[in-house]
Amino acid sequence: MNKPTDQIEFEAMLFGRYSLISRKGSETRLDRSAYTVLRRLAVEGPMSIGQLSDALGLDVSTLNRQTAAMMRADLVQRIPDPDGGIARKFRVTAEGEAQLQRARDEGIRHLDAILADWSDEDVSALAAWLERFNTDIERYHGRPWPRPVPESGTATAAGP
Known part of the structure; x- marks a missing residue:
């Protein structure tokens, strides 16, 4: 490692291996992708597949699979566009909000212990x-x- 950016690349790779949620024995059932989608929807509000694709840098087919699994788990629901657009949007359900909050609380507890x-x-x-x-x-x-x-x-x- 010759430059500081070499070390940053290495440490970022290591950082990316870890998750503060969904560990063995975890009280949350959210996987990392569901957590990310829920966090985005929680901050920004309802979004279409296209908007999620642009925001997350993922292809539509990947998001279709992820959101279908999230709908089956009652984490998100499809709703008509609140702004009257044609595309239906995803909104976090009450169950999704509850699981997201549990995952966030768990992650913060882990960070408190680590730090x-x-x-x-x-x-x-x-x-x-x-x-x-x-x-x-x-x-x-x-x-x-x-x-x-x-x-x-x-x-x-x-x-x-």
Whole structure:
């Protein structure tokens, strides 16, 4: 490893191997792909297959399989476009919201345990660097991810 970017590539590969949800003995049943789709829908609201494809960078056939499985598990439901468009959209169900919240809570508990020996300043710095890294990746790929905002407000997309 000659350059810092060599190390970043390696560490990012290792980071990608881990999931804070759906581990053996986990209390959640969500797989990583369902978690990602639910998180996007929870922040942005109902989306069509085409919108999900653009947002996630996945092909429509992959998303059709994922959303079909999610519908069978009562995590999402298809609804008419609230804005009157032709395409039907996916919305998170009450069961999907409950499972997503359990998975998020579990992930945060794991992070709290992993970072227990870190200072508050180091945890805050890591959060800031990860946000910067992700927003730069999103800008590079042209797919900003809306970030949740505190209770009183709306989500905003990261990007230029």
